[in-house]
Amino acid sequence: MAIPLTWYLILAAALFCIGFYGVLARRNAVPILMGVELMLNAVNINFLAFWRYVRPEEPVGQVFAIFVLAVAAAEAAVGLALIISIYRTRKTINVDRIDLLKG
Amino acid sequence: MNAFEIIRWLSPELILLITGFVVLSVDLAMRRRDEGRTAAVIALIGLAVALVMSVLLVLNNPATIVASTFAVDPYATFFKVLAIIGASLVILSSMHFMRGKSLYLGEYYALLVFVTLAVSVAVSATNLMLVYVGIEFLSITSYILTGFLRNNRRSEEAAIKYFLYGASAGAVMLYGISLVYGATGTTDLVAVSELMKTTGGANHLLGIAAIVLLLGGFGFKASLVPFHQWAPDTYDGAPTPVTAFLATVSKAAGFAVAGRVFIMAFPHFTTDWMAIMGSLAILTMTVGNLTALKQTSVKRMLAYSSIAQAGYIVLGLAAYNPDGQTFTGLNGLLIYLFAYLFTNIGAFFVVLAVEKHAGSSDFSTFKGLAKRAPGLALLMTLFLLSLTGIPPTGGFLGKFYVFAAVVDRGLLILAAIAAVNAVIAAFYYLNVIRLMFFQESEDERPLTVSAGLNFSLVLSAIMVLAIGILAQPFITWAVDSVLMVSKRGF
Numbered sequence: 001m002a003i004p005l006t007w008y009l010i011l012a013a014a015l016f017c018i019g020f021y022g023v024l025a026r027r028n029a030v031p032i033l034m035g036v037e038l039m040l041n042a043v044n045i046n047f048l049a050f051w052r053y054v055r056p057e058e059p060v061g062q063v064f065a066i067f068v069l070a071v072a073a074a075e076a077a078v079g080l081a082l083i084i085s086i087y088r089t090r091k092t093i094n095v096d097r098i099d100l101l102k103g
Numbered sequence: 104m105n106a107f108e109i110i111r112w113l114s115p116e117l118i119l120l121i122t123g124f125v126v127l128s129v130d131l132a133m134r135r136r137d138e139g140r141t142a143a144v145i146a147l148i149g150l151a152v153a154l155v156m157s158v159l160l161v162l163n164n165p166a167t168i169v170a171s172t173f174a175v176d177p178y179a180t181f182f183k184v185l186a187i188i189g190a191s192l193v194i195l196s197s198m199h200f201m202r203g204k205s206l207y208l209g210e211y212y213a214l215l216v217f218v219t220l221a222v223s224v225a226v227s228a229t230n231l232m233l234v235y236v237g238i239e240f241l242s243i244t245s246y247i248l249t250g251f252l253r254n255n256r257r258s259e260e261a262a263i264k265y266f267l268y269g270a271s272a273g274a275v276m277l278y279g280i281s282l283v284y285g286a287t288g289t290t291d292l293v294a295v296s297e298l299m300k301t302t303g304g305a306n307h308l309l310g311i312a313a314i315v316l317l318l319g320g321f322g323f324k325a326s327l328v329p330f331h332q333w334a335p336d337t338y339d340g341a342p343t344p345v346t347a348f349l350a351t352v353s354k355a356a357g358f359a360v361a362g363r364v365f366i367m368a369f370p371h372f373t374t375d376w377m378a379i380m381g382s383l384a385i386l387t388m389t390v391g392n393l394t395a396l397k398q399t400s401v402k403r404m405l406a407y408s409s410i411a412q413a414g415y416i417v418l419g420l421a422a423y424n425p426d427g428q429t430f431t432g433l434n435g436l437l438i439y440l441f442a443y444l445f446t447n448i449g450a451f452f453v454v455l456a457v458e459k460h461a462g463s464s465d466f467s468t469f470k471g472l473a474k475r476a477p478g479l480a481l482l483m484t485l486f487l488l489s490l491t492g493i494p495p496t497g498g499f500l501g502k503f504y505v506f507a508a509v510v511d512r513g514l515l516i517l518a519a520i521a522a523v524n525a526v527i528a529a530f531y532y533l534n535v536i537r538l539m540f541f542q543e544s545e546d547e548r549p550l551t552v553s554a555g556l557n558f559s560l561v562l563s564a565i566m567v568l569a570i571g572i573l574a575q576p577f578i579t580w581a582v583d584s585v586l587m588v589s590k591r592g593f
Contacts, residue, residue, distance in 0.1 A: 009285075012281075016274075016278060019274070020271070020274075020275075023267075023271050029263065029267070032267055033267075033270070035271075036267075036270040036271055036274055039271070039274035039275075039277075039278070040274050040277065042278075043274065043277045043278050043280075043281050046278070046281035046282075046284075046285065047281050047284065049285075050281065050284050050285035050288070054284075054285060054288040055288030055289070058288070058289075060232075060284065060288075060289065060290055061284060063232070064232055064235075064280075064284070064290065067232060067235070067236055068235075068277065071235070071236065071239045071243075071273075074239075074243055075239070075243060075270055075273075078243050078246050078247060078266065079246075079266050079267075079270065082246065082250055082259065082262050082263050082266055083263065085250065085253050085259050086259050086260070086263055089254070089256055089259065090256070095263075095267070098260050098263060098264075100256055100257055100260050100340070101257060101260055101261065101264075101335075101336040101339050101340050102336070
């Protein structure tokens with residue numbers, strides 16, 4: 001076993017943080033959604049690495065990763081639909097300019 | 104356990120699933136001729152059958168089914184009953200309110216049935232995998248419902264804000280779940296509790312990190328500060344029946360899942376998560392109440408008030424005491440949520456009636472409501488008094504049970520802060536009563552209320568009073584419902 005578990009965990013943590021930074025820093029709704037997808041897939045690396053190194057005899061981590069993929073797809077579908085609907089009425093998807101509700 | 108047995112255990116969920124699809128097909132067959140009325144009636148019948156089935160199941164011995172991921176126990180049943188009643192009231196009130204606002208009302212009612220299904224899956228889950236899927240199912244259906252009025256700018260803005268916060272919160276929660284899985288190699292709540300013991304320093308830190316990350320997801324659903332930023336805008340912009348649903352049933356689901364996961368999977372971390380819940384309670388109550396004070400629209404004020412209410416509810420977990428005689432904290436949480444369901448749904452429904460009439464819910468539209476619609480003003484007064492926590496309403500009983508649990512645990516500072524907050528809250532609740540009864544209205548048109556809305560308003564009012572006056576059966580039910588979870592065994 002050449003690559004230790006820690007490396008995978010560091011990669012996942014780094015990807016998760018990059019995704020989270022994208023969510024916080026981007027103003028366009030589509031890159032924000034991309035940031036969320038990055039966060040979800042970072043967690044998938046975690047699940048697969050833990051499955052391989054902690055308890056490889058039970059495929060819990062693999063199954064979980066498949067569920068996460070399915071949820072991520074559903075979330076992207078709904079999210080993009082919302083973004084398109086916003087774009088149709090406002091001609092912008094900049095979240096700073098979607099500011100009707102405040103107080 | 105044979106297939107027939109499993110179908111029987113899962114019957115409430117299966118009925119909800121089938122009802123949802125039947126509603127969709129009927130809507131297709133009707134070609135939107137009757138503005139979703141048939142769809143709504145079928146949805147209500149399906150919900151009623153599911154309610155009966157879940158009550159019947161609670162008479163059996165509790166069990167976990169489907170590879171012990173799904174618990175059919177009194178705790179889950181309590182929240183299923185709560186969710187089904189909440190959804191039925193929301194459908195009843197929508198039948199008039201949503202008419203003419205959307206072309207796709209059949210889908211709206213189908214989504215309300217599916218969101219109820221999501222709640223009943225989430226509250227039954229005893230495996231982190233099903234917890235995650237249940238919560239995300241609930242979130243995704245809620246996003247669609249929030250943005251259902253596609254040509255309404257406020258509704259779609261509410262939905263996109265809810266979606267962006269929700270998707271990130273879900274990912275954070277998932278990271279927490281992956282840490283739990285990494286530490287134990289399992290996602291089953293009972294197995295996790297056996298493997299996550301506070302043996303070493305590193306393991307302890309990992310447990311705390313997992314709890315905090317999980318709270319990102321549960322706190323988001325329950326709108327606890329600092330995960331609340333979406334709540335005011337979403338509650339304000341969403342169609343009002345959906346707001347009523349999000350502020351009660353969806354919030355209750357967040358608390359139910361948080362309670363089950365923390366109590367069943369992290370019993371060795373009880374002091375840690377109690378402290379975290381205590382600080383969240385203080386933050387949530389204070390931020391919610393202080394911001395509610397300066398609102399100028401009743402709907403938005405109720406949005407902030409329901410954040411503040413989440414702060415009182417989480418006191419039940421902050422003062423959790425499995426060995427408590429009368430007050431275990433968790434039973435207070437259940438009583439509070441049940442009373443809060445009818446109180447807050449009622450309050451939002453009054454807003455809905457005024458909004459349908461006046462086109463907005465600014466403070467000015469409530470002026471002189473007592474003259475134009477005395478019944479509505481009286482009901483609103485009852486709901487506001489219950490939110491304030493004045494006897495003999497259900498809100499008082501809920502507050503009494505959580506505050507008593509806090510005092511019982513000796514957390515006197517927490518109790519004092521909660522009491523101060525309850526006084527601040529009284530100020531803005533009573534302000535609305537002042538507007539309704541002691542101010543002159545500019546608008547003299549009498550206000551009419553549809554039959555469905557009238558029925559749900561009166562039913563909510565009766566339940567608010569019943570919980571407050573005939574308290575005993577509700578207390579017994581809540582106490583019985585939490586026994587199983589506290590013992591963590593089947």
